[in-house]
Amino acid sequence: MAVFEYAPAPESRDVVDIRPSYGLFVDGEFVDGAGPSFKTVNPATEETLAEVACAAEADVDRAVRAAGKAFGPWSALPGAERAKYLFRIARLIQERSRELAVLETLDNGKPIRESRDVDLPLVAAHFFYYAGWADKLAHAGFGPDPRPVGVAAQVIPWNFPLLMLAWKIAPALACGNTVVLKPAETTPLTALAFADICVQAGLPAGVVNIVTGAGATGAALVAHPEVGKVAFTGSTEVGRQIARTVAGTGKKLTLELGGKAANIVFDDAALDQAVEGIVNGIFFNQGHVCCAGSRLLVQESVEEELLAALKRRLGTLRLGDPLDKNTDIGAINSAEQLARIRSLTEAGEQEGAERWSPACELPANGYWFPPTLFTRVAQSHRIAREEIFGPVLSVLTFRTEAEAVEKANNTPYGLSAGIWTEKGSRILMMADRLRAGVVWANTFNRFDPASPFGGYKESGYGREGGIAGLEAYLDV
Amino acid sequence: MTTSLADVASSGATLRAFLHGLPGVDRVGADQRAAMLSTRSIKTTAKARAIDLAISMVDLTTLEGADTPGKVRAMCAKALRPGEDAPQVAAVCVYPDLVAVAAEAVAGSGVKVASVATAFPSGRSSLEVKVADTALAVAAGADEIDMVIDRGAFLSGDLMKVHDEIVAVKAACGAAHLKVILETGELASYDNVRRASWLAMLAGADFIKTSTGKVSPAATLPVTLIMLEAVRDFRERTGRQVGVKPAGGIRTTKDAIKHLVLVNETCGDDWLSPDWFRLGASSLLNDLLMQRQKLATGRYAGPDYFTLD
Structure with missing residues (x-):
């Protein structure tokens, strides 16, 4: 214990x-x-x-x-x-x-x-x-x-x-x-x-x-x-x-x-806060968020370090009774949605991506899906293209800013995006090139009534x- | 992934390059994370467990110019038997000239004697005086030394001076454990808190501690969070585990439990013991005892039912 x-x-x-x-x-x-x-x-x-x-x-x-x-x-x-x-x-x-x-x-x-x-x-x-x-x-x-x-x-x-x-x-x-x-x-x-x-x-x-x-x-x-x-x-x-x-x-x-937002982490990002932002981006509201950061684009030089930290953090997420004040991940909204998440994650595995979830006990009744992360994801995989609308993160890597922009924009959607870097000029440059209605810098899923939202x-x-x-x- | 950091402190330039190469800390994000964790709801059995854990982690402290041998003896008596069947605290913390009094009072009990040293709280003296101050406390029987870093040197960029002082004081400690006080209220940024944490650990600190208690703000949740991340990452990197001690401003059971939640969700079980996490405090203990009794009996007793010291 x-x-x-x-x-x-x-x-x-x-x-x-x-x-x-x-x-x-x-x-x-x-x-x-x-x-x-x-x-x-x-x-x-x-x-x-x-x-x-x-x-x-x-x-x-x-x-x-x-x-x-x-x-x-x-x-x-x-x-x-x-x-x-x-x-x-x-x-x-x-x-x-x-x-x-x-x-x-x-x-x-x-x-x-x-x-x-x-x-x-x-x-x-x-x-x-x-x-x-x-x-x-x-x-x-x-x-x-x-x-x-x-x-x-x-x-x-x-x-x-x-x-x-x-x-x-x-x-x-x-x-x-x-x-x-x-x-x-x-x-x-x-x-x-x-x-x-x-x-x-x-x-x-x-x-x-x-x-x-x-x-x-x-x-x-x-x-x-x-x-x-x-x-x-x-x-x-x-x-x-x-x-x-x-x-x-x-x-x-x-x-x-819908959306299939890219959450882009550069190697100079504040890593602990980026990890929080990734978690908040895709596991907030069980990933039932149209602007969820469902694609993590991480610069290859920090991939290993970031994924290790992310996995460690996912191990601390508390899934269970939504009425419990300490619960982080609640239930999937319906049997229908759960079936859709399952079918897309199965497709992810079949297409060759690597699936990972923390040790996590699911309640016997109700609709539940564990926080899930896919690595070795290619742009062509269904889990990188289709909106899953569940607690499922697809991880891709990039080498240069140009590649990050290209991959982030290479989707039929364009609702939101996230940028993680300590470099202000890079934030402005990326925000200018990303075709998304909302671009968050060093944060994610933040809303305010004064800020317009759309795709x-x-x-x-x-x-x-x-x-x-x-x-x-x-x-x- | 343990890699040697042996050469990092070979010169001011390498030290600076290393510390400034650590990932930055985003203030907004760190504050948000600490605020989110402070919404954890700790009730019933978990609260009882947390209160006893917190009591066992207290460094019961008196650091006043007006301290007397009698006051220190009284505090030691309370440290050994805080009340009812509550566990004893981790340590008592006093000025060097009162270490002998405290050591005699807690001898054989398992409660440690900690002493502040190195021209506490400002650290404004020569290295010779700081080392002598440390040696005095160790000779009088201190198990733990709480030193302050030279914030002026740190902020002006003379990182080697800070490093070498810690190394020298550590040597003067001998078998005594060294806690390095960063005085985070004077460090100006969370980035600096992270760098100072690593600097202290590289120089041999056994514990890193937030504050002297003489500067405001003292221990805040985001600062403790960043220091916990630092010790977690340091162990990952070097294999050596370092403890954390928030001190100053932790007055209520709620505050203490929020800190324990931070430890639990940042570092996990390995740090949840008095060997690796301490709470530097004085008035906190009585609130912990009061809440402990409330949980057991369902009623609050008045403050007169808890001893002053």
Whole structure:
């Protein structure tokens, strides 16, 4: 036995009150859905958490019409009035952050340390940030009186359920739009809790509508003729379908899709911090991060040293009960995602890459995958080209700056990248040449509401966050 | 991977090249890592274990101009029997002129006597005086010597002077263990903390210690983290294990446990013993005892139930 073993330190579930079943949130009320209801489970235990209504086409239509009806009065409000609602929502999120963090962890499988210390603070910060813009739109650089678009149809993924909701809803409302949002099928609970917060904040009925369901619900939503703007975060494949649906309709569209980011470590990097950055880049949120640093490009002269340090560090990662405050790696969100990670890692081995995982016991129930590292990876391997969306790192090496740039850019994606070097001029030079929406220098996976986020190439188009994030929700 | 570092200190130029060739430390990243580790939640059995471990690692210290033989004897009594069934502490730490008093008081107990020396805390004296100071403490019965480095020489780039002083003091120590105080609060950067750590280890330090306790900031979590990384990497490189002692500013059980978490997740089991990790402190001990009793009984006793010294 180890000298200093941490005892279990589970966060209490008592702060959340999960109802046995949930309806759709339309026009300020919870209503039944016409589709076949579905169950949402805790991926760490496979226990059913609640039964959730499914919105059929008619329900989606009702929600969009409710949003359309609310749009007139909402957009006519002075910006300062809209800001009051957003500030109120932000404060309510802070007040209820413990409850929301536990709920997020139960429904998503992410460690409570991350939902508590990363997701929830960012969610509140996003609402605070855009609340500040609501009465200053005339000074954002889009003309003296930029107008909202109308009803925004928003479809979000399961990896950061509440954070992606905040990224979508906060700027939309600040600009004067009303929204119909569809959370992911496997993680609807925090969005439904957010509906409750809207009621608590006294938000006028119909300004925010939440419709739960699977792909068909989302398809009906983005295809609805009264929608003026579509925002989607998710897979590139679904993003393509949406782009086809929306093409020629005049709807505004932003897509935030997949990624296969390169995390580039030069031989003069601060190695201990680079190791932390690599871990944070790919094992944060079990690698369920579109901007994850899933490809490690390490300069060959420090490969051995860096990999030894990285392996030693991976040995200290604590995988297990996501509600335990000391857990670093939680559960994979769904059986479907776990199967995809398994199939891609098997392909990695078959194609000749070398697989390594630290000694790591996986819980008997639930969906789990150990932190995994592949060495001897070639650019042509599927694990170097396809988004795995799991705790799997592919390690490649490079010799020169030019080779690093070439390899980093040689992907259909372009969402993010990381550079690790103590040399400032090299950071600037690399950032200039990397075709990625976000380039982090000596850090990774850092977010701020004031900083725009979005991709190049197949990682999508449009920006969320910052002043740039307003443009998607204004008729400009 | 053990390689000889024999020639590194052959000249100021090679020493400088070596120390400046060590990987840098990114301040933001190091602070973030230390902050993340300080969110570890240590409860119930783990907390009980950590408190006893921390007590056994304390260097119970009194370094005041007003110290008296009586005060040192009282502190030694507490070091031997901190209270209830708590383990005894690792060492008592005093000024050289009180070493004999302490040595007599703890004789045969296993509690070590540590003494600061080398013109503590500023280190502003000649090498002859520093060596004589050390010899005085060793002759009086000190098991461990806590020396200070010449920060002025280090910061001005005279690395050989710092190195040679440590070598000379180490020689004067004889069988006594040498702890080298870097006074990290005066070193200006984390890069310097790493370099000074390696410099001390290359010169023969048995322990590297953060601070005198007379300069603020003293022991901070990121600084302890960087020093732990240094001893971990040094052993990897040379095969020789060096201990770490954060000192100054560690006053609560929470602080102590955060340091133990750093050790656990940076160096692991090998350093989790009083032979390799110490906490230089005075008021910390009573908080550890108070929390220990709270865990055992479920209630806090008032401060009057814990002896002052």
